[in-house]
Amino acid sequence: MPLLQRFTTAIGITLLCLGTSVNAQSFEGVIEFTKTTGPVVTTYRYHVKGEYVRIEEVNSRGDVQGIMLVDTRDKTVTALSPERKLYMDVPNMRLPKEVETLVQKTSEMKEFAGYKCEKWVVKSTKEDRVLTYWVAADEFNFFIPLLETLNRKDEQAVFFLQIKDAKGVFPMLGIEQKTDGAEVSRLEVTKVTKGAQKASLFEIPAGYNKFERN
Numbered sequence: 001m002p003l004l005q006r007f008t009t010a011i012g013i014t015l016l017c018l019g020t021s022v023n024a025q026s027f028e029g030v031i032e033f034t035k036t037t038g039p040v041v042t043t044y045r046y047h048v049k050g051e052y053v054r055i056e057e058v059n060s061r062g063d064v065q066g067i068m069l070v071d072t073r074d075k076t077v078t079a080l081s082p083e084r085k086l087y088m089d090v091p092n093m094r095l096p097k098e099v100e101t102l103v104q105k106t107s108e109m110k111e112f113a114g115y116k117c118e119k120w121v122v123k124s125t126k127e128d129r130v131l132t133y134w135v136a137a138d139e140f141n142f143f144i145p146l147l148e149t150l151n152r153k154d155e156q157a158v159f160f161l162q163i164k165d166a167k168g169v170f171p172m173l174g175i176e177q178k179t180d181g182a183e184v185s186r187l188e189v190t191k192v193t194k195g196a197q198k199a200s201l202f203e204i205p206a207g208y209n210k211f212e213r214n
Contacts, residue, residue: 006058026050026141029194031170036186048142050116052202069202078204081211087204088211092151099124101162110134112172113189119135122159128179133171161200 029102031046048055051073057066068090077090101124108119115136122131144167149159156174158164175189 004148014080019107026139027170027194028196028197029192030197032191032193033187036188038183043111047201049199049202051142051145053142053146053150054197054201069204070149072142072149072181073200075149080204080208085205085208086211087208088213090150094151094153096151096161097153097158099127099158099162101159103163105163112136113192115172115192120163122162123179124159125179127155129155129159129184130177130179131155132173132175132177133160133163133174135166135169136172137169139166139168142169154185156185 003196017162028049029047031048033044035042035044035047043058045054045056045058047056051055051071053070053072055070056064059065064082067082069078070076077092079088080086080091101122104121106121109116110119111117112134113136115138117134117136118134120133122133123129131197143160147161150157152158155176159176160171169189170189171187172189176184176186178184
């Protein structure tokens with residue numbers, strides 16, 4: 001192969017690799033969603049940057065009333081109270097919940113929040129639950145480590161962790177039902193905004209005092 005051709009081929013391969021690397025970057029931005037349990041609807045925001053996730057609970061007036069700073073690498077959670085200017089380390093001693101489930105990844109597709117989503121269903125007769133997730137793939141690599149760090153006992157989280165090969169996806173819609181079809185809870189993404197997030201969002205603000213339990 002002539003030298004010039006080898007050189008241009010090498011450049012092409014390098015650019016291809018760089019392009020692949022750029023496209024494979026993890027999601028960074030904001031995910032806004034609501035959680036509905038019976039008549040109660042709560043709004044949340046996830047700010048995501050690498051292994052850091054800031055979870056904001058937003059009231060009906062649009063004010064942030066509670067914050068959790070999650071470090072999925074170190075598996076730590078810090079709760080902030082903007083109203084009282086306090087922060088608290090959140091220990092998690094709960095053992096992960098084990099459930100017997102049947103997972104079905106269908107080829108059914110729908111669009112939610114601007115993403116083409118695939119329908120996944122997780123069932124457990126013993127738990128009397130059917131969880132339906134409409135998942136989008138966009139390098140949402142933070143999500144499973146986030147669920148593992150939070151280690152919540154609610155079925156929306158527990159059942160999602162039963163799904164193998166779910167890395168990089170995020171449920172744009174999650175519906176929890178009893179086996180008779182009665183709806184228990186619903187998580188629904190309303191907006192996804194990609195963009196760089198300030199590092200200060202994931203730090204304890206100046207002027208906050210640590211809440212010490214007596």
